[in-house]
Amino acid sequence: METIAASVHVTKDTTANPAPLGLLGFGMTTVLLNLHNAGLYPLDTMILGMGLFFGGMAQIFAGIMEWKKGNTFGTTAFTAYGLFWMSLVALLVFPAIGWGKAAGNVAMTAYLGIWGLFTAIMFVGLLNSTVPCSLFSERWRFSFSCWPWVTLLKARPLKLSRVLRGSFAVCWQCTPD
Numbered sequence: 001m002e003t004i005a006a007s008v009h010v011t012k013d014t015t016a017n018p019a020p021l022g023l024l025g026f027g028m029t030t031v032l033l034n035l036h037n038a039g040l041y042p043l044d045t046m047i048l049g050m051g052l053f054f055g056g057m058a059q060i061f062a063g064i065m066e067w068k069k070g071n072t073f074g075t076t077a078f079t080a081y082g083l084f085w086m087s088l089v090a091l092l093v094f095p096a097i098g099w100g101k102a103a104g105n106v107a108m109t110a111y112l113g114i115w116g117l118f119t120a121i122m123f124v125g126l127l128n129s130t131v132p133c134s135l136f137s138e139r140w141r142f143s144f145s146c147w148p149w150v151t152l153l154k155a156r157p158l159k160l161s162r163v164l165r166g167s168f169a170v171c172w173q174c175t176p177d
Contacts, residue, residue: 013069022062022078029055029085048089055085077122084115 029050036043059082066074091111095102103111 015065015068018062018065018069018078019074022059022066022074022081025054025056025058025062026081026085043092048093051085051089056082056089057086058082059085073122073125080118080122 029047032047032050035041036047059078061082063075063077063079063082066078091103091108094100
């Protein structure tokens with residue numbers, strides 16, 4: 001009887017973990033935007049540049065790197081949130097350069113609300129993951145689910161609305177894991 005030996009070649013993945021890049025891109029850009037929402041400084045090129053390049057492109061790069069590693073969840077999360085930041089910058093810049101009318105409060109509420117729904121769906125996908133990741137995603141879900149209501153507050157010319165928006169913005173980033 002003849003024995004056939006099978007040869008298996010296993011290649012170890014030695015590429016870097018892209019998650020810190022993606023998480024920093026999202027987190028740092030979110031903090032800067034929320035500091036603007038709190039009224040500390042106006043919406044300017046610092047926030048837009050950060051949203052376009054670090055919040056947007058860096059997360060897309062991290063998503064592509066996650067795809068290379070075979071991580072479907074990381075690919076979906078990082079590329080989607082990278083495109084979120086790029087589309088948010090486009091919503092703010094396009095009207096200023098004459099590429100359409102600025103989105104109203106109802107439209108922005110719908111835009112941020114659908115992203116909140118996406119984040120909630122992604123959170124459900126994380127339930128099979130580790131507990132720390134689920135807790136981190138819970139913060140994202142809370143942030144996105146509150147943004148539409150904060151946008152509606154902008155429509156009311158009350159001084160209280162600015163205080164509430166600022167409070168929400170600071171609390172979103174300061175809640176403990």
